[in-house]
Amino acid sequence: MSNFYITEPAKQIPVVYEADVCVIGGSATGVFAAVRAARLGARVVLVERQNCFGGVATSGLVNIWHTYLDTSGTKQVIAGLSEEITDRIEPLNDGYRDHAGSHCFNPHELKIELDRLLNENGVKYYLHTFYAGLMTDGSKITAVFIENKDGRGAIKANFFIDATGDGDLARDLGMESYVHPNIQPPSACFLMQGAFRDIDYQGLIRRHGEEFGLEPDWGWGGPVPRCKDISMRAETHIFGLRCDRADDLTKAEVEGRRKMRALVEMLNKYGKPGEFYNIVSACSVIGVRETVHYKTLWQATEQSLLLGERYPDAIMNGTYNVDVHLAGAGITFRQFDGSYDTENADGSHVRGNWREEMGIQTDEIPTYYQLPFRCIVPEKWENFIAAGRMIHADVGAFGALRVMVNLNQIGEAAGVAAYVALDQNKTVQQLDGVDVAKTLSRGGSANLG
Ligand SMILES: Cc1cc2nc3c(=O)[nH]c(=O)nc-3n(C[C@H](O)[C@H](O)[C@H](O)COP(=O)(O)OP(=O)(O)OC[C@H]3O[C@@H](n4cnc5c(N)ncnc54)[C@H](O)[C@@H]3O)c2cc1C
Numbered sequence: 001m002s003n004f005y006i007t008e009p010a011k012q013i014p015v016v017y018e019a020d021v022c023v024i025g026g027s028a029t030g031v032f033a034a035v036r037a038a039r040l041g042a043r044v045v046l047v048e049r050q051n052c053f054g055g056v057a058t059s060g061l062v063n064i065w066h067t068y069l070d071t072s073g074t075k076q077v078i079a080g081l082s083e084e085i086t087d088r089i090e091p092l093n094d095g096y097r098d099h100a101g102s103h104c105f106n107p108h109e110l111k112i113e114l115d116r117l118l119n120e121n122g123v124k125y126y127l128h129t130f131y132a133g134l135m136t137d138g139s140k141i142t143a144v145f146i147e148n149k150d151g152r153g154a155i156k157a158n159f160f161i162d163a164t165g166d167g168d169l170a171r172d173l174g175m176e177s178y179v180h181p182n183i184q185p186p187s188a189c190f191l192m193q194g195a196f197r198d199i200d201y202q203g204l205i206r207r208h209g210e211e212f213g214l215e216p217d218w219g220w221g222g223p224v225p226r227c228k229d230i231s232m233r234a235e236t237h238i239f240g241l242r243c244d245r246a247d248d249l250t251k252a253e254v255e256g257r258r259k260m261r262a263l264v265e266m267l268n269k270y271g272k273p274g275e276f277y278n279i280v281s282a283c284s285v286i287g288v289r290e291t292v293h294y295k296t297l298w299q300a301t302e303q304s305l306l307l308g309e310r311y312p313d314a315i316m317n318g319t320y321n322v323d324v325h326l327a328g329a330g331i332t333f334r335q336f337d338g339s340y341d342t343e344n345a346d347g348s349h350v351r352g353n354w355r356e357e358m359g360i361q362t363d364e365i366p367t368y369y370q371l372p373f374r375c376i377v378p379e380k381w382e383n384f385i386a387a388g389r390m391i392h393a394d395v396g397a398f399g400a401l402r403v404m405v406n407l408n409q410i411g412e413a414a415g416v417a418a419y420v421a422l423d424q425n426k427t428v429q430q431l432d433g434v435d436v437a438k439t440l441s442r443g444g445s446a447n448l449g
Helices: 028-039 080-093 107-120 168-172 201-212 246-270 302-306 354-358 395-401 404-423 433-442
Strands: 015-024 044-047 124-126 130-137 140-148 151-162 190-193 221-223 230-233 278-282 314-318 322-325 330-334 339-344 349-353 369-372 384-386
Touching (some): 015 028, 028 044, 028 080, 151 168, 168 384, 246 278, 302 369, 314 433, 330 395, 384 404
Parallel strands (some): 015 151, 151 384
Antiparallel strands (some): 140 151, 190 230, 221 230, 330 339, 339 349
């Protein structure tokens, strides 16, 4: 960025909307925040820069929400709007689930269901609209600025939720932030046509990737229900870039598309003989796993999750294991029972048991983890919550919390908290987290039992 500045002339900005709650960013996190606040009676507006809602799940084509059951596979611990939406989509999939009970969907169907959900709940929304700044008074936000085809406008509201992933509002508020070393890399996903069964994709990348300019990658993807021989592919990790920065984001998009073609070319040469592989749909925006984290009143830690700590103000139940994509390709999983497995780029594994190594004796292995409300309460800003992957979490906790069934619940909690704060005329810091958790539960959110 240049060191030179110019002063933009001051101008009058039209107030285009006034609301109780304004949500910026329309992934399922933001949509669910908006819908939960609207269902409680708030007037809600939602702003999204893409042409659809759903974020990484739609624009990024990542079409898997993990199971709603605990790790015993017997008790449902996640419900709420995630379940409501998959209940609506799954009839279109013939009720398809993958081997682990994860909900795989056609991302384009999810777009349509999220539109319907917002319409049914009377949320005012703007697509193709960028959040571009905010105005504060003391420790409150009074308005945000947006940019779209109408030019620049302002939205006034009493409460603001930042669901931008990167935490664009938190950044502009000057909240304390940090970046993990070796942040999890972005991937540009695509839908690929071509039969895949019996292909050792990972092995192919290891053996032939270099010929196509591909680094070792561990190969990951999944089916698109009812779309024969079409799979979602995500083997395009792009390392060493920070996608909350304009130049890096631009480079990542271009590099991601280059890798998509390289993978398809590799498969056409070395894949199943006689089979043709094609890109049928490229993500409209690169999938960003991680950028910046913003400090709140409480930091989630890997230990607090994997040891299954319980909280009276729990706003989320989660079961997804710690999953850290490593710099330079490779992946580590850590589970409740202590087992861990690091798969290196060359296919070798390091396995062990972290409970034994740390001398942690446990009579009962937890089957799900929780997150307390204070994890989303900012230190200073009174009418603001950031919900999403900007969460205050250490490396391992982030590796678990970052999946969508978790962030969906955090979005719901943010929407409920916004409503309760306005209803009780309290700052977010003054809210009783137990109250928020109860209201959240009553709306059918996480089954917090
Ligand atoms: C390749 C990949 C594979 C993954 N695999 C899985 C998986 O299998 N299952 C799973 O559950 N999770 C998976 N994850 C993780 C998960 O998808 C993300 O952590 C999650 O989507 C983040 O949600 P979010 O709401 O914080 O952010 P996002 O989904 O990034 O949503 C942010 C939203 O805000 C909008 N926005 C941003 N800035 C602005 C602005 N200035 N103005 C207006 N709108 C704005 C964006 O357009 C977007 O819609 C994967 C992630 C990636 C990248």
